[in-house]
Amino acid sequence: MPFSSLGLSPSLLKALADQKYTQPYPIQQKAIPAIIAKKDVLGIAQTGSGKTASYVLPILRNLQRSRDTKNRYVNVLVLVPTRELANQVKDVFQMFGSVLPERIKTLAVFGGVSINPQMMALQGVNVLVATPGRLLELVESNAVHLSAISTLVLDEADKMLNLGFKEEMNRIFALLPKKRQNLLFSATLNDDVNNINEVLLHDPEVIKIIPEGEQIDLIDQVGYFVSEERKGPLLRYLIKSKEMQQVLVFASSSFTADGVVSKLRKNGIEAGAIHGKKSQTARTKALSNFKSGQLRVLVATDLLARGIDIEFLPYVINYELPRSPKDYIHRIGRTGRAESPGEAISLVTPEEQPHFRVIQKKMGKWVTMIDSADFDMQGF
Ligand code: AMP
Numbered sequence: 001m002p003f004s005s006l007g008l009s010p011s012l013l014k015a016l017a018d019q020k021y022t023q024p025y026p027i028q029q030k031a032i033p034a035i036i037a038k039k040d041v042l043g044i045a046q047t048g049s050g051k052t053a054s055y056v057l058p059i060l061r062n063l064q065r066s067r068d069t070k071n072r073y074v075n076v077l078v079l080v081p082t083r084e085l086a087n088q089v090k091d092v093f094q095m096f097g098s099v100l101p102e103r104i105k106t107l108a109v110f111g112g113v114s115i116n117p118q119m120m121a122l123q124g125v126n127v128l129v130a131t132p133g134r135l136l137e138l139v140e141s142n143a144v145h146l147s148a149i150s151t152l153v154l155d156e157a158d159k160m161l162n163l164g165f166k167e168e169m170n171r172i173f174a175l176l177p178k179k180r181q182n183l184l185f186s187a188t189l190n191d192d193v194n195n196i197n198e199v200l201l202h203d204p205e206v207i208k209i210i211p212e213g214e215q216i217d218l219i220d221q222v223g224y225f226v227s228e229e230r231k232g233p234l235l236r237y238l239i240k241s242k243e244m245q246q247v248l249v250f251a252s253s254s255f256t257a258d259g260v261v262s263k264l265r266k267n268g269i270e271a272g273a274i275h276g277k278k279s280q281t282a283r284t285k286a287l288s289n290f291k292s293g294q295l296r297v298l299v300a301t302d303l304l305a306r307g308i309d310i311e312f313l314p315y316v317i318n319y320e321l322p323r324s325p326k327d328y329i330h331r332i333g334r335t336g337r338a339e340s341p342g343e344a345i346s347l348v349t350p351e352e353q354p355h356f357r358v359i360q361k362k363m364g365k366w367v368t369m370i371d372s373a374d375f376d377m378q379g380f
Contacts, residue, residue, distance in 0.1 A: 006032040008061050015099045016057075025050030027209050032058045034205040035183065042197055043185040045209040047156075051185050055153055056092045059127070062151070064102050067126050073148035076127040077176075079135070079169065081159040083110040089129045089155060097127075109134050119143040132160065132168035139175065146175045152200075157186040157193050166192070173200065219335050221367040223346045223356060231347050232263050233380040234372050235319060238345065239269060239297065240380070246290070247315040248308070249299045250322065250331055254278075257299045260319055264297055267380070271297035274304045302327050310334065318346040321355055325362035 003016050003024050024032065027049050034041050035058035045051045059076055067075045080086045090108035097104045106127040109118045111134040118134070122143050128135075138144045154160065160169065182200050186193045189208075197204070210218070226234050239247060251257040254275040264271035272286035272295045283304065289295040291310060300308065302322055313334045322328050335342025346367070348356045360366050 007036045015096045028054040030207045040182045040201040040204040042204040043207045046187045049209045052092045068148045073145045074128040076151045078129040078153040080155045086110045086129045132165045151181040153183045161192045218341045220343045223367045223369045224372045226372045233377040236380040244315045249317045252320040273299045275301040314342045316344045325359045328359045
């Protein structure tokens with residue numbers, strides 16, 4: 001799914017391209033359209049998931065359309081627990097906001113520094129990123145008014161509550177207009193966060209991004225010891241005997257990928273390949289046929305697999321192991337889903353065994369190994 005399908009403006013799309021953001025992260029795919037549609041959002045996601053851009057981009061998009069320019073009446077309020085996060089969030093707003101034809105001013109305010117420069121800088125601010133205590137001081141000095149806020153963001157809400165900001169947050173909520181959009185982001189959904197969710201958010205779009213490390217626990221992983229010559233038959237045997245209907249197979253080179261596909265086809269299994277040597281048209285076609293179920297097996301190399309935006313796959317097979325443990329986790333990650341865990345299978349030759357041990361050690365999890373030597377693979 002490209003950024004261009006999420007409803008962002010041309011100037012934001014250009015800014016994204018300039019920043020080399022090629023593909024939206026999962027949280028961005030879900031949050032951006034919802035926020036543009038003015039929905040409330042509950043995002044359970046950690047730093048590193050791309051959560052900041054997931055709200056900054058659609059908020060800027062909405063501000064391009066309409067903003068209140070009355071001085072000291074800010075339109076968007078982002079509450080954050082720390083000065084560091086305040087500055088980071090401000091930087092992302094400024095990075096994407098500075099290229100827009102509309103003038104959108106962002107300011108970060110936090111305690112521990114002199115208040116006067118912040119009071120002066122509040123002139124003409126549209127987006128205010130603030131820690132709760134300092135914000136209240138500024139409100140009390142009439143340096144900023146909160147009655148024109150159209151969107152409230154609580155970022156790292158769990159951390160704000162842990163740091164004891166609950167009372168300040170409640171005082172701030174009481175100053176906001178009743179009708180507004182609420183976006184709540186938190187690494188965890190504990191009771192306190194859920195309490196805010198229930199009080200503040202209306203029919204939110206709930207987005208939960210499970211960190212890769214935890215996702216691993218949701219995946220059934222298994223490895224098969226196999227000789228090099230029996231890899232092809234074992235692959236076909238597994239696809240047929242487990243009645244796999246949609247399976248992504250990884251190969252380490254375009255050459256192997258093509259070989260695997262042609263063998264599968266000879267055995268009556270609909271398969272296609274995507275790798276760097278295929279034309280863009282051929283890749284797009286293979287992918288859409290795979291998604292629609294016409295193609296039972298898609299054989300991919302690591303590089304091309306990054307562009308496969310299928311949210312969940314029941315089966316991933318490593319015909320050959322990836323070079324790095326990180327790639328291994330990335331490959332199998334698509335099969336982990338809370339409601340229906342998928343299966344990740346690795347075919348491991350004697351030469352690959354030491355490397356597979358390294359992968360498992362890095363991942364911190366040992367994979368059940370099955371010896372395929374006794375399998376009757378006649379006819380596969
Ligand atoms: P965050 O979770 O918001 O702290 O973002 C983590 C990092 O990912 C930041 O350094 C962002 O610049 C980067 N980032 C966020 N979204 C994308 C994307 N779609 N493509 C590439 N990098 C991204």
